[in-house]
Amino acid sequence: MDQHSPILLFDSGVGGLTVLGELRALLPQAPVIYAADMAGLPYGAKSEAEVAARVAGLLGRMAERYQPRLICIACNTASTIALGMVRDVLETPIVGTVPAIKPAAAMTQTGVIGLLGTEATVRQRYVDDLERQFARECTLLRFGANNLVALGEAKLRGEEVDIDDVARAASGLVLQDHGERLDTVILACTHFPLLEAELREAFGAGVGFVHGAGGIARRIASLTEGQSFARSAPDFAVTTGDLDDFKRLAPAFAQLGIEDLRPF
Template structure:
């Protein structure tokens, strides 16, 4: 494992690109290998065993590509599989994601925090333990929003359809007293403008990417694996349609990008 080795990042689709964007901003010298497991999206409606199996397949793939670190850029997959992945590949730096419950608990004035996430994340024991540990004195309101994942996967980020999809869930939590909202799925930052408009200009929306990039940098630094020169390269791969990923990623990241299909054994 060398400092020039890539960092593997994956999600069930394009949502993890919000995390990749934060990592690229924080670590511009690093080479990034992003896998969109689009043939299996959405994870939030799959069983825990199914998500674990896909996590192991993709972790094995990153190891086969010589990755020096792996970022599980999906709350559902983190909740279902992060412990198993660390046991399976103890020498690999593996970073998971989790909703920003702790900072939300510090920011709230009403004592009520709203969390938007997938069904799988909200139902997981890991998420329940996070809430008990980080926000025991705060009332947490949960709202699963699987439709938001579909919108982002389809590239519908603004306009009437996006506005209609976010309006009712946001209003429900705001009317219940939530004065801080947590975007607990990596897809959701791409709907930030629509969510902010529905919530109001003064309502904090907490994302995941920046804290993940900070933890990743720290782990690489501790292991002596930060790349000294660059810029790094970005490679996109998918278990689904490469042209669709290239089109979506180009729009979401704001620059022309190319994508390739994973080898059959990893799909």
């Protein structure tokens, strides 16, 4: 393995920065390329066929161009829909992002847990399988809160985010039967931890939150254990969307050691 070979973090937008932050803590020496499919955002409102074709196509081109040692799909929607397909067509090791149902089931005291994701994520059979495997004794409430994606992106751009907007976007979770007993919420979109402070205020002190960023970083570290890392150039980020708009996110990237933003 070439010690300069990067880890490629791919997301529909910049929610994957939550994963990058955890990865920096574990593997600060690892070269990273962050890829944001801003032109395809949001994935949560797209059909499964659209997401699968887009993710597989982009990652195929990125794998050829950047020759990464590992690809992390830092997006729950893309992972629950396209992870199997991408693994079938690429030889590069792939780490996906899946809803943290197992740790949520271990945390809950009331037995009622909530899955807050995009509309596309919450309806996937993959989620059904995780529920059967890890939360059989729990009541799992699901809600697709697509509007939280845009609010998370806005917060990273330095825009003011109204707590009432966050509460409205997530309110469908607690308005369901058994919602009054909800005590644990799974943030099943990498954008949502960006709004954890606002979500805590919206849901109240009796509700805890769990997401998978730390577990994803640990999985990447495990799969690359024993490999050598070295940078031949500074890390960078690429976008499929408008570069000027992407550069509005420069301060957020700079906090995580990425100052070079490019078009893909």
